[in-house]
Amino acid sequence: MKLTLHIWRQSNKETKGEFKTYELPDVSEHMSFLEMLDVLNEKLISQNEEPVAFDHDCREGICGSCSMMINGQAHGPDLKTTACQLHMRKFKDGDDVWIEPWRADAFPVLKDLVVDRSAFDRIMQAGAFVSVNTGNAPDANSTIVPKMNADLAFDAATCIGCGACVAACKNASAMLFVSAKVSQYALLPQGDPERKTRVLRMVAQMDKEGFGGCSNTNECEAACPAGISVNNIARLNREYFKATLTSRES
Amino acid sequence: MAWVTDAIKSSIGKKFLMACTGFLLCGFLVMHLIGNLLMYVGPDVYNNYAHTLHSQEMLIKVAEFGLLILFAIHIWLGFETNLENRESRKTRYAVKKSKIPERKIPYFLSPENYMLFTGVIVFIFLLIHLGDFTFNITMPDKLKGREPYDKAIIIMRTPLSTISYIIGVLLLGWHLSHGVTSMFQTLGLKHPKYDPMIRAIGPVFAVIIAVGFASFPIYAWLIPYDPYAAPGVEEHQEKSHSLTHSDLIAPLCSHEKTTFEPHSAWATSLNRV
Ligand code: HEM
Ligand code: FES
Numbered sequence: 380m381k382l383t384l385h386i387w388r389q390s391n392k393e394t395k396g397e398f399k400t401y402e403l404p405d406v407s408e409h410m411s412f413l414e415m416l417d418v419l420n421e422k423l424i425s426q427n428e429e430p431v432a433f434d435h436d437c438r439e440g441i442c443g444s445c446s447m448m449i450n451g452q453a454h455g456p457d458l459k460t461t462a463c464q465l466h467m468r469k470f471k472d473g474d475d476v477w478i479e480p481w482r483a484d485a486f487p488v489l490k491d492l493v494v495d496r497s498a499f500d501r502i503m504q505a506g507a508f509v510s511v512n513t514g515n516a517p518d519a520n521s522t523i524v525p526k527m528n529a530d531l532a533f534d535a536a537t538c539i540g541c542g543a544c545v546a547a548c549k550n551a552s553a554m555l556f557v558s559a560k561v562s563q564y565a566l567l568p569q570g571d572p573e574r575k576t577r578v579l580r581m582v583a584q585m586d587k588e589g590f591g592g593c594s595n596t597n598e599c600e601a602a603c604p605a606g607i608s609v610n611n612i613a614r615l616n617r618e619y620f621k622a623t624l625t626s627r628e629s
Numbered sequence: 630m631a632w633v634t635d636a637i638k639s640s641i642g643k644k645f646l647m648a649c650t651g652f653l654l655c656g657f658l659v660m661h662l663i664g665n666l667l668m669y670v671g672p673d674v675y676n677n678y679a680h681t682l683h684s685q686e687m688l689i690k691v692a693e694f695g696l697l698i699l700f701a702i703h704i705w706l707g708f709e710t711n712l713e714n715r716e717s718r719k720t721r722y723a724v725k726k727s728k729i730p731e732r733k734i735p736y737f738l739s740p741e742n743y744m745l746f747t748g749v750i751v752f753i754f755l756l757i758h759l760g761d762f763t764f765n766i767t768m769p770d771k772l773k774g775r776e777p778y779d780k781a782i783i784i785m786r787t788p789l790s791t792i793s794y795i796i797g798v799l800l801l802g803w804h805l806s807h808g809v810t811s812m813f814q815t816l817g818l819k820h821p822k823y824d825p826m827i828r829a830i831g832p833v834f835a836v837i838i839a840v841g842f843a844s845f846p847i848y849a850w851l852i853p854y855d856p857y858a859a860p861g862v863e864e865h866q867e868k869s870h871s872l873t874h875s876d877l878i879a880p881l882c883s884h885e886k887t888t889f890e891p892h893s894a895w896a897t898s899l900n901r902v
Binding site: 385547552583589595601612614616 | 636
């Protein structure tokens with residue numbers, strides 16, 4: 380199939396970017412979206428042009444690197460699918476495809492489609508850990524966890540930190556990400572000792588990074604390739620409220 | 630007390646306050662609607678209600694002050710969060726599409742995208758409304774010495790007020806159709822058992838409020854009632870002066886008491902047209 384690509388090109392953090400249009404005459408429907416970009420890049424390199432920079436690593440939907448807006452949707456049109464897992468059979472011959480980086484002031488564009496997501500790392504460093512030394516693996520069932528809680532915690536822990544929630548949100552809010560990380564610990568006994576400080580610190584860091592607030596539009600949930608539910612945001616709100624009222628540390 | 634200010638300044642804290650003030654404002658709307666629905670019972674019942682309410686001076690003062698504070702907080706935070714939310718994405722997308730598969734309303738029409746806009750229009754409507762009824766500055770001559778029921782009819786038959794009321798309450802409904810459901814989520818009230826109910830309550834509440842309030846100006850135009858022919862406040866004075874609780878509810882619940890009968894009273898005033 381023949382595609383017309385409109386790709387955001389920006390040479391570094393400081394310069395202003397712009398869309399450039401590229402024609403790609405024979406895209407195979409069996410390619411993944413990133414493979415299609417690889418083909419474009421090979422063509423650009425052979426023409427002595429600068430290839431399009433984009434983040435990628437696992438190419439199997441688990442690392443969360445492949446951040447890009449495809450036709451106005453985070454990771455493209457497929458639900459619960461990362462850009463690397465998106466297949467070109469989703470597109471038709473003659474389609475125009477607009478490809479943009481995540482847009483959020485907390486995620487500055489470094490080059491082309493690559494954004495700096497270290498804001499997420501700093502939020503994690505603020506509290507998404509259990510600081511007790513866990514020692515050896517304990518005997519099975521020595522700490523009893525209800526199956527439902529284990530499942531909910533696991534669901535929350537499937538967040539791959541890709542930032543699609545921020546990208547899709549009209550407020551560029553990181554609430555879904557933070558709520559998944561807070562929930563994953565709050566639901567398990569191991570996370571309980573630091574439960575209150577964790578949520579207070581992570582939310583404070585989230586605000587400091589310049590993410591927006593939550594307007595409960597649920598776009599984040601729909602854009603999330605891991606299917607993280609907005610139920611986690613309600614839990615985050617509860618955890619934050621309880622911690623504010625009862626934490627002894629601040 | 631740093632923990633209080635920290636919490637209030639946080640993004641979650643601000644939304645929490647918006648939800649609390651929004652909830653209390655919804656409570657006010659319900660009370661206001663119930664009170665106004667007495668118009669449908671009859672002019673005398675409605676007038677009694679209005680006089681009794683306004684004879685409770687302390688209560689009115691406290692309620693008015695409370696509402697002022699609620700609106701001030703809600704509006705202030707509405708602007709503040711909206712500004713911050715815009716700040717967080719200064720470069721917009723060239724193309725942006727919703728990814729919600731079960732979306733019923735197209736994204737560009739969705740109420741959550743217009744909360745500040747609908748809020749501001751509701752506020753403008755509120756100012757007109759207060760000018761008409763509370764401060765009595767828009768048409769003081771026409772309303773002088775009139776009973777509350779007649780005032781209401783006169784005001785709502787003024788074309789500018791009719792239009793602004795209908796637009797105001799419809800946009801309020803639009804505000805609430807997202808706001809009320811969103812409020813539950815903000816307050817952390819979410820559970821699979823209640824999810825369908827919470828999803829529905831916003832739109833249902835919004836329709837009740839919008840249709841309920843919009844019905845009054847429409848009713849005012851439709852009924853064959855001449856407010857200028859009805860007796861003014863002086864003529865009613867003995868009755869309205871020393872009202873007790875039982876006077877107010879008697880016409881609603883008792884058929885024996887004959888101090889007045891709302892339906893016949895209404896009928897007589899209708900006859901005067
Ligand atoms: C009777 C009047 C009003 C009622 C009952 C009401 C109710 C509500 C409710 C329940 C919410 C949801 C809060 C949440 O998401 O947690 C809300 C949100 C909001 N309200 Fe109001 N409101 C009223 C008037 C106003 C006015 C006058 C303004 C502003 C000028 C306003 C601006 C907003 C904004 C901007 C939001 C959205 C916040 C966000 O999405 O982050 N509201 N309102
Ligand atoms: S490259 Fe790892 S998730 Fe797409």
